[in-house]
Each structure stands twice: as structure tokens, then as C-alpha cells.
Amino acid sequence: MIRNWLFPIIIGLLAAALAWQGTLMATPYVLMSKAMEKVGGRAPVNSFGFGEPSTTDNQPIVRPSPDLSYSSCAFDLSKGPVLVDVEPVSGHYWSVSVFDARTDVAAVRSDRETGGKPVKLALKRFSQRVPRDYEPVQLDYNKGLVLIRILVSDKADYPQIDAIRRKARCRVADTK
């Protein structure tokens, strides 16, 4: 009796280990994919959407900060590299971060590094060529999210910040 079940139980334990690791590994992709769908609803793929300030009625992504203004671009590199242009917002903390489909950060640039200059990033796969005046950011996946965070420490500043952030561009590069 026990001998009849020994090997099936060993195989079952192996299946459990595989399912455990598989579920852990799949979770970031699934949640990132859902996030891209949600924020992608604000704007087409490869273009920026500009979120309103976070409130209880506006929480597209878990753990939003009500002190930050969020703008996001769901990108897809399957048609070529994607160029990202972000204008600086002087006097405020701001950053641009690039997340891949596995939620890893491929690049972060904030006002600490840019010295008041605009950020110009070219998101690319290994084999893709990008314009020389853009900083290349190599990704392991075609899809991901670019997120701009800007600190809104005084609500009176929001209209000015909003006008500047809307100058941000995210587009497939014309490499012809």
C-alpha cells in the first residue's frame, strides 16, 4: 500500500515545488500587466497619460502617494525603440523611472542627476539602434511602464506643475 503511493507522493511534492515557484515568479508579471492596463486606459500605448492627484476615488495603483503627481507611459518596444522626453520642474523633487514587465527598474533619473536639464531616454531592446542625442536604456522585455513622479508640496503649485508635466512625450522612434 505505502509502496504504491511512495512515487506518486514524491512526484506530487515536486509538482508542489514547481507550482510554488511558478506562482511567485508569475505574480509580478500579472500585477504589472494589470497596472499597465489600468494606466494604459488613460492614454494609448507609447504615449503619456497624466493622472489626477491621488484620492480615495482615484487609486489606479496600490499605495499611491497623495503628495505626488503621477504621469505614466505604458510602452511596447515591439515596433521599435521608444523615446521619452521629460521637462524639468524646478524647485520640486521629480523623477522618471522605467519599470520592465517583471517590475525591475531599468533606469531612474531625478533632478539630482539632471541638474535642471530635460531627461531624454531611448528605451530599447538589445538589437535596436537609437538616436545619438538620447541616453539608451536597455530592457529585457518589450513591455513596461515609465513613471514620472513630481512632488506637489503646495497645492497652489499644481497648475504650474501640471502644465510642465504635460510637455512630456513618449513615442516610437523614427529610425528609418
Next chain:
Amino acid sequence: MKPWRRYSICILLGLAGGSAYAVHQVRSADLGRQVTNGPWSANTDNGTKDASALSRARVALFGLLALPAKEAMYFTARTDSEGAPLNGKCTYTVSGSELDARWWSITLYKGEGWLVKNAANLWSVAGNAPERDANGNWSFTVSPKKADGVWLPTGGTPQFDLTLRTYHPQGALLNNPSSAKLPTIKKESCA
């Protein structure tokens, strides 16, 4: 019972059990507990290729799109400084001294990390909001009812957590977060 049935039963039970255990592991934690400091816990490998599958899954669930530590350190507290779970019917004093970061804020969340409805529409306290005393110390109140001074409403939610965001952290906050001087959370009373 035929052998293929025994194998099928064990494989199906294994797949279901393994997946269920992974979900339980991810959901039963919070943003991360690689580093603890009083009631606060934090991850140091957010968004990096070094993160384990479990750490990456937890961050995706409780703090998707978190920045790497060099850019921002996130500390989460689910208990007060005595270790009791944070309760939305209680009043707390959060106090501390200057934090070694460019900017910080403390935000109140429920569940996986959602802002809590409250009549005042207040969800966070920014680092520049509380007044400093002569030694640079500050404090504010977390409570269900309006309090004097800087106030963060609980909205009466049964349980909540506080997330301390520190942008461009330096010194111990970045390099040795388990020994950094972080705010204390003192329970004053409960309704």
C-alpha cells in the same frame, strides 16, 4: 486504484497546494521585512534584479512601482512602538526628529495599500508640515476624530498601516536602515 489515478491525484494536490502556499506567503506579509527598526520594516532590494521571487511578488502586491533604495526608502509600520496592531479607533502620537532625506512623508493606508475615506480628505503628513521645537523634534496626531495641530485621520478603519517615504535618503537611512533614527508611534487612547 490504478497507478495513473494515484499519480494524477498527487500531482493535482501538489499543484494546488504549492500555488496556495505561494499566495499565502505573498499575502500574509507586507511591503517587505528585510530590515526592521522598531515598528518599521523595509526592503532594500526594491526594483532590483537581486530581489528574490518572493520579495518581488510582495512588492508587486503591496507597493507596485516602488523605487530602488538609492532613490527612495519606504518604511511600513503595522503596529505601534509597543507592538500592538494599529487600530483606527485609537489615537496615536507619531513623533521624531529630522530624517536624513531630501523629503519625507507619512501616509495612512488600509488593506494592501489603499487610501482611507475620511471627511477631511487628508491621507498623509508631509515632512514640512509639523512644527519643530528648539531641538528639531516634531510630532503629529493620528486619530479618528479631529485633533489639534497636524492631524492624520484614520477614518475609523479597523486596521491600518503607516508608510514612511524618504526620498533621496542618506547616511544610516540608506546605508544602515535598521539603526537609523525613525519616528515612534505611541498609542494614547482608544474609543
